[in-house]
Amino acid sequence: MPSDQHGDVRRLVLDAAIKIIETMGADSLSMREVARQAGVSHQAPYHYFKDRSGIFAAISEEGFALLADAFRRVEHMEENGSKGGFITYLTFARQHSGHFRVMFRGDICGISTHEATGAAADDAFNELLKMVSRTIGTSTDTDEAMTFAIMLWSQAHGLATLVLDGPLERKLPPDADLESQIMNVINLASHMVSLEVAEMGLLPSQN
Amino acid sequence: MPSDQHGDVRRLVLDAAIKIIETMGADSLSMREVARQAGVSHQAPYHYFKDRSGIFAAISEEGFALLADAFRRVEHMEENGSKGGFITYLTFARQHSGHFRVMFRGDICGISTHEATGAAADDAFNELLKMVSRTIGTSTDTDEAMTFAIMLWSQAHGLATLVLDGPLERKLPPDADLESQIMNVINLASHMVSLEVAEMGLLPSQN
DNA sequence: GGAAAGGGCTAGACAATGTCAAGTATGAAT
DNA sequence: ATTCATACTTGACATTGTCTAGCCCTTTCC
Numbered sequence: 001m002p003s004d005q006h007g008d009v010r011r012l013v014l015d016a017a018i019k020i021i022e023t024m025g026a027d028s029l030s031m032r033e034v035a036r037q038a039g040v041s042h043q044a045p046y047h048y049f050k051d052r053s054g055i056f057a058a059i060s061e062e063g064f065a066l067l068a069d070a071f072r073r074v075e076h077m078e079e080n081g082s083k084g085g086f087i088t089y090l091t092f093a094r095q096h097s098g099h100f101r102v103m104f105r106g107d108i109c110g111i112s113t114h115e116a117t118g119a120a121a122d123d124a125f126n127e128l129l130k131m132v133s134r135t136i137g138t139s140t141d142t143d144e145a146m147t148f149a150i151m152l153w154s155q156a157h158g159l160a161t162l163v164l165d166g167p168l169e170r171k172l173p174p175d176a177d178l179e180s181q182i183m184n185v186i187n188l189a190s191h192m193v194s195l196e197v198a199e200m201g202l203l204p205s206q207n
Numbered sequence: 208m209p210s211d212q213h214g215d216v217r218r219l220v221l222d223a224a225i226k227i228i229e230t231m232g233a234d235s236l237s238m239r240e241v242a243r244q245a246g247v248s249h250q251a252p253y254h255y256f257k258d259r260s261g262i263f264a265a266i267s268e269e270g271f272a273l274l275a276d277a278f279r280r281v282e283h284m285e286e287n288g289s290k291g292g293f294i295t296y297l298t299f300a301r302q303h304s305g306h307f308r309v310m311f312r313g314d315i316c317g318i319s320t321h322e323a324t325g326a327a328a329d330d331a332f333n334e335l336l337k338m339v340s341r342t343i344g345t346s347t348d349t350d351e352a353m354t355f356a357i358m359l360w361s362q363a364h365g366l367a368t369l370v371l372d373g374p375l376e377r378k379l380p381p382d383a384d385l386e387s388q389i390m391n392v393i394n395l396a397s398h399m400v401s402l403e404v405a406e407m408g409l410l411p412s413q414n
Numbered sequence: 415g416g417a418a419a420g421g422g423c424t425a426g427a428c429a430a431t432g433t434c435a436a437g438t439a440t441g442a443a444t
Numbered sequence: 445a446t447t448c449a450t451a452c453t454t455g456a457c458a459t460t461g462t463c464t465a466g467c468c469c470t471t472t473c474c
Contacts, residue, residue: 043452044453
């Protein structure tokens with residue numbers, strides 16, 4: 001009955017799902033509630049998504065595509081070295097927390113079961129590799145690039161997870177400013193990268 | 208009818224829940240399935256846990272206690288510097304993946320809503336702070352210790368998350384050995400810590 | 415000894431959920 | 445005009461979380 005314009009039900013369903021995940025967590029996402037928020041019958045989503053995990057997989061795929069885009073834009077940021085990468089990752093996680101929370105949950109979205117999602121994840125990782133290679137001054141297919149990429153991904157991902165899921169605020173002294181503490185951590189991490197790169201005798205590209 | 212020995216239903220329920228989370232993910236944990244696996248009626252768990260999230264909170268609390276214990280044991284490990292900490296964190300995440308997956312999910316367990324869980328998390332973080340202070344050679348209440356602690360926690364947590372939730376295996380070249388790649392990352396990360404500590408002119412305790 | 419009380423559990427009921435199966439409308443193609 | 449697929453809606457069913465009520469022990473008090 002309230003079919004809005006026409007045909008964009010898939011988008012309506014996805015947006016409703018993302019909003020629910022952002023505000024109430026992935027567990028609270030119910031097929032029927034999503035349909036209700038999208039203003040369609042409780043079965044309409046099944047026309048676009050195989051089942052509940054199909055929605056998660058689609059959100060995850062979209063998230064990896066957004067992340068890859070963000071990585072691509074780092075090249076033209078003003079921040080040098082790894083700092084720009086850290087800030088980009090953290091910004092992505094906070095601005096798209098709905099996507100982010102789903103992307104690394106193999107139990108619900110199935111990066112390995114859902115083909116398109118896996119491909120999007122691979123694409124994002126390739127962009128990360130390129131970015132890291134620029135930062136440390138190697139080509140993308142070296143062992144150094146791979147190890148650095150995983151290390152930096154871990155670092156950024158861990159920070160984003162801790163910030164998003166909130167155990168950080170609790171630990172800080174009450175007068176501490178969360179944002180400046182985050183920047184302290186990012187500055188420390190990217191400084192360490194510079195030191196390591198220098199010691200390895202690598203030559204980061206200056207852009 | 209199958210009341211096992213007697214009285215330890217709480218433990219049975221927790222263990223069943225942990226096993227379900229490990230094998231099928233936190234979403235698949237249903238109150239009734241847990242009760243079934245524990246061999247009790249579908250209402251028995253409610254005697255020990257307020258509701259579904261009460262089970263998650265209890266698992267999370269136990270997880271933080273286990274993690275704090277692990278941190279305490281690092282002092283007597285053979286690995287020096289931060290490497291022992293990384294290995295400990297990763298080992299914990301893999302050996303107690305059921306706990307680990309729940310501990311950092313504010314949406315389902317409520318580190319902020321469940322008092323005991325929050326206290327356990329605080330305790331674990333304090334142990335981390337002590338460990339980090341030993342590694343970088345400061346007292347626990349300095350800004351350096353706090354920033355290093357968050358940075359190292361992020362690094363270890365990110366790596367554990369990526370390893371556990373599997374997007375890592377997919378990225379590696381097929382002939383690469385996951386375990387040795389993980390050790391590469393840990394070695395790189397702890398080497399960077401050594402460099403940074405040296406440059407800061409800090410004096411790590413030698414134990 | 416017997417009654418009372420409470421802990422530790424079971425049983426029943428209800429609304430809500432995921433999903434299968436079947437129906438209906440709407441547009442294009444023949 | 446009839447067929448036929450697309451894009452839904454409606455109905456049904458087993459399963460879930462959780463409320464309420466009950467049952468069986470043990471302990472305690474008189």
